[in-house]
Amino acid sequence: MAKKTESNVGFFTDYWLVKIKADGRKDWDKTVGGTQDDNLKSAFQLSDSNFLLFGSSFSGISGDKSVTTRGGADYWVVKLDNNISYKKEQIITFGSITYKDYLSQKTFALTAVSSGGLPISYNIVSGPATVKGNLLTLTGTGTVIVEANQAGNASYDPANNHQ
Numbered sequence: 001m002a003k004k005t006e007s008n009v010g011f012f013t014d015y016w017l018v019k020i021k022a023d024g025r026k027d028w029d030k031t032v033g034g035t036q037d038d039n040l041k042s043a044f045q046l047s048d049s050n051f052l053l054f055g056s057s058f059s060g061i062s063g064d065k066s067v068t069t070r071g072g073a074d075y076w077v078v079k080l081d082n083n084i085s086y087k088k089e090q091i092i093t094f095g096s097i098t099y100k101d102y103l104s105q106k107t108f109a110l111t112a113v114s115s116g117g118l119p120i121s122y123n124i125v126s127g128p129a130t131v132k133g134n135l136l137t138l139t140g141t142g143t144v145i146v147e148a149n150q151a152g153n154a155s156y157d158p159a160n161n162h163q
């Protein structure tokens with residue numbers, strides 16, 4: 001089953017088109033809809049490689065729908081560009097940090113990794129510490145909150161910051 005890269009526009013169904021590569025892997029997917037119930041009936045690829053989507057919609061002007069409802073379920077035709085490209089998602093996994101004694105362990109390494117394998121940067125959110133690269137240095141006693149970041153690249157979206 002393919003994983004959706006976009007959430008539904010509203011609380012009801014939307015059109016969902018998934019393009020599959022020749023080797024069976026997902027190339028891209030696209031969710032199209034408004035805030036009400038939108039039901040895809042057919043999809044056709046045109047000679048220009050774009051797609052025509054046919055179905056019905058209860059949605060008014062919202063999300064991808066630019067025309068008000070005519071009452072009840074309206075026929076809804078959407079032309080979708082074939083040149084959709086999505087970056088891959090990535091998440092940050094932060095290694096656990098055990099209690100550190102300020103007097104004996106002032107500097108230690110942080111161990112976060114991104115699922116995309118990209119380098120992580122760190123920021124001190126609060127507390128008595130500094131960070132340089134992946135080395136955190138305690139500058140006093142108290143609780144330190146560290147944030148790990150990954151900005152993404154041409155293949156990966158930025159990861160959500162992780163504390």
